[in-house]
Amino acid sequence: MTEHPDLARLQRRLAEFAAARNWQPYHTPKNLASALSVEASELVEIFQWLTPEESARVMDDPGTAHRVTDEVADVLAYLLQLCDVLGVDPLAALAAKIERNELRFPLPGAGDRRPDA
Amino acid sequence: MTEHPDLARLQRRLAEFAAARNWQPYHTPKNLASALSVEASELVEIFQWLTPEESARVMDDPGTAHRVTDEVADVLAYLLQLCDVLGVDPLAALAAKIERNELRFPLPGAGDRRPDA
Amino acid sequence: MTEHPDLARLQRRLAEFAAARNWQPYHTPKNLASALSVEASELVEIFQWLTPEESARVMDDPGTAHRVTDEVADVLAYLLQLCDVLGVDPLAALAAKIERNELRFPLPGAGDRRPDA
Amino acid sequence: MTEHPDLARLQRRLAEFAAARNWQPYHTPKNLASALSVEASELVEIFQWLTPEESARVMDDPGTAHRVTDEVADVLAYLLQLCDVLGVDPLAALAAKIERNELRFPLPGAGDRRPDA
Numbered sequence: 001m002t003e004h005p006d007l008a009r010l011q012r013r014l015a016e017f018a019a020a021r022n023w024q025p026y027h028t029p030k031n032l033a034s035a036l037s038v039e040a041s042e043l044v045e046i047f048q049w050l051t052p053e054e055s056a057r058v059m060d061d062p063g064t065a066h067r068v069t070d071e072v073a074d075v076l077a078y079l080l081q082l083c084d085v086l087g088v089d090p091l092a093a094l095a096a097k098i099e100r101n102e103l104r105f106p107l108p109g110a111g112d113r114r115p116d117a
Numbered sequence: 118m119t120e121h122p123d124l125a126r127l128q129r130r131l132a133e134f135a136a137a138r139n140w141q142p143y144h145t146p147k148n149l150a151s152a153l154s155v156e157a158s159e160l161v162e163i164f165q166w167l168t169p170e171e172s173a174r175v176m177d178d179p180g181t182a183h184r185v186t187d188e189v190a191d192v193l194a195y196l197l198q199l200c201d202v203l204g205v206d207p208l209a210a211l212a213a214k215i216e217r218n219e220l221r222f223p224l225p226g227a228g229d230r231r232p233d234a
Numbered sequence: 235m236t237e238h239p240d241l242a243r244l245q246r247r248l249a250e251f252a253a254a255r256n257w258q259p260y261h262t263p264k265n266l267a268s269a270l271s272v273e274a275s276e277l278v279e280i281f282q283w284l285t286p287e288e289s290a291r292v293m294d295d296p297g298t299a300h301r302v303t304d305e306v307a308d309v310l311a312y313l314l315q316l317c318d319v320l321g322v323d324p325l326a327a328l329a330a331k332i333e334r335n336e337l338r339f340p341l342p343g344a345g346d347r348r349p350d351a
Numbered sequence: 352m353t354e355h356p357d358l359a360r361l362q363r364r365l366a367e368f369a370a371a372r373n374w375q376p377y378h379t380p381k382n383l384a385s386a387l388s389v390e391a392s393e394l395v396e397i398f399q400w401l402t403p404e405e406s407a408r409v410m411d412d413p414g415t416a417h418r419v420t421d422e423v424a425d426v427l428a429y430l431l432q433l434c435d436v437l438g439v440d441p442l443a444a445l446a447a448k449i450e451r452n453e454l455r456f457p458l459p460g461a462g463d464r465r466p467d468a
Contacts, residue, residue, distance in 0.1 A: 005212040007124050013215055020224055026400045030164040030172035034268060034399045036192070037157035037275075041392030043199075044154045047147040048385040049377045051286065055147035059203055069205050072196065073214035075153070076207050079192055082160075086176055088186050090193050095122040097190035098130055107137055143283045151282040151385060154392075158275030165268045166260045169402065239446040241358050247449055254458055264398040264406035270426070271391035277433075278388045281381040289381035293437055303439050306430065307448035309387070310441050313426055316394075320410055322420050324427050329356040331424035332364055341371055 007091065011080040018081065029086055036078035043071040124208065128197040135198065146203055153195035160188040241325065245314040252315065263320055270312035277305040358442065362431040369432065380437055387429035394422040 018027055046068060047055045059065040083090045135144055163185060164172045176182040200207045252261055280302060281289045293299040317324045369378055397419060398406045410416040434441045 005208045007208060010208065010211050010215065017215065017218065021222060028169045028172050029175055030167055030169055031399055033157075033160045033164050034395055037154065037161045037271065038392045038396045038399060040150075040154035040157040040192075041271075041389045043150045044385055045389045047150050048382055048389060050147055052145045052147055055145050056202075058146055059205075068203060069210045070214060072200060072203075072205050072207055073210040075157075075192075075196055076211045077214065079189065079196070080211075083189060085173075086185060086189075088176075088189050090189055091122045091124060091127065093186045093190040094127050094193045094197075097187060097194065098127065098134065101134065105134075105138060148282055151278055154388065155275045155279045155282060158272045158388075161268055162272045165265055165272060239442045241442060244442065244445050244449065251449065251452065251456075255456060262403045262406050263409055264401055264403055267391075267394045267398050271388065271395045274384075274388035274391040274426075277384045281384050284381055286379045286381055289379050290436075292380055293439075302437060303444045304448060306434060306437075306439050306441055307444040309391075309426075309430055310445045311448065313423065313430070314445075317423060319407075320419060320423075322410075322423050324423055325356045325358060325361065327420045327424040328361050328427045328431075331421060331428065332361065332368065335368065339368075339372060 007080070011084055014077055014081050015084050027081060027085055029082060032078055032082040032085065036075060036082060039071060039074040039078055043068070043075065046071070124197070128201055131194055131198050132201050144198060144202055146199060149195055149199040149202065153192060153199060156188060156191040156195055160185070160192065163188065241314070245318055248311055248315050249318050261315060261319055263316060266312055266316040266319060270309060270316060273305060273308040273312055277302070277309065280305070358431070362435055365428055365432050366435050378432060378436055380433060383429055383433040383436065387426060387433060390422060390425040390429055394419070394426065397422070 018024060046058065046064065050058070058068060079090065082088075135141060163175065163181065167175070175185060196207065199205075252258060280292065280298065284292070292302060313324065316322075369375060397409065397415065401409070409419060430441065433439075434444075
């Protein structure tokens with residue numbers, strides 16, 4: 001480990017953090033999925049009354065930028081802890097998903113509209 | 118990069134994927150935060166009627182395991198795309214958060230109850 | 235019961251519906267709150283890639299209008315079932331909340347910006 | 352209307368409250384659906400680390416009971432405001448949904464497991 005934090009290492013630190021505090025009984029997959037969705041909603045809350053244009057400038061205000069960064073960290077923390085208790089490799093899951101999406105949304109006929117909209 | 122997918126590389130592939138399909142106008146921070154929370158809820162949906170014990174065995178069924186893995190990928194995909202448009206480094210954000218949490222929940226008096234419960 | 239359905243009567247029908255199917259063990263407050271949030275996210279999903287203007291015209295398309303109406307019903311159904319198991323009167327709760335909000339957001343200095351934004 | 356608050360009347364009060372504060376520009380269907388899901392998540396947050404049994408006793412503590420009641424009011428408030436801007440009748444939507452569910456989950460073969468689990 002040099003300067004940049006590594007995903008697997010952060011995941012281990014989160015597991016050790018929870019274990020040292022005896023939080024494992026609370027960290028069922030069901031509870032961690034709920035906690036993840038609660039943190040994702042705290043991100044949504046920051047944007048809920050903003051216009052699309054205002055939402056694009058949200059990092060200009062230091063206080064809001066800190067809040068956004070903090071909620072991003074919370075979402076990632078619960079996602080990694082959920083993956084840990086489930087034995088899911090998040091990077092492998094995402095790589096597989098991107099490959100499936102490349103088949104599902106092929107380039108030629110993609111148009112300029114999100115096909116899932 | 119050899120065998121294991123790398124977070125930054127997956128983030129770049131997601132950005133290229135969206136750009137190639139002209140999806141950037143849809144990918145405002147506000148919309149991506151909403152999409153992230155919708156995917157997190159799809160994870161919750163898998164667990165919503167399960168007991169804590171059933172939720173711990175969710176990966177035993179191959180169909181459910183695939184569904185869980187797929188939703189984990191979707192959550193991570195939108196989180197990385199949100200970070201990309203906001204200029205947030207998710208790993209640095211999480212490392213900073215873990216450090217703050219180590220101060221906020223010090224070990225000696227932690228007890229066996231989640232203090233934020 | 236004359237022509238318009240009544241909230242308390244719908245709440246009773248939902249309770250009878252769940253009881254007749256032996257669903258009460260699944261209908262803990264925790265599970266019903268999760269189910270409510272999952273349905274709320276299904277509403278959000280309909281709007282997630284739309285501009286504010288497009289979102290205002292969502293009922294013009296009969297298929298989307300049906301989907302919106304169906305998700306509204308699901309949210310209300312879980313909210314009423316949650317209130318039932320908790321013994322909360324939703325109309326009294328809302329009336330009390332409106333009164334608190336009238337004190338919290340007094341008219342004179344309200345300005346033209348949502349103060350909670 | 353005598354003593355008990357009436358749904359349609361509360362919906363009108365919410366519309367007048369928002370209009371008096373010039374909040375209508377913020378109250379697009381998209382934003383109100385987001386706000387609804389954020390409030391639903393605040394309900395979930397109360398239950399996220401509780402066991403099913405603890406969640407059933409949540410109203411025993413006056414502070415938690417107040418918090419639950421307040422979040423129920425917020426969910427109902429945004430649901431009614433969303434219905435108002437969309438022109439959806441929430442009670443008619445729910446009555447129609449219950450009728451569809453009675454066909455979808457017929458009584459004889461219902462078993463003792465939630466069929467949508």
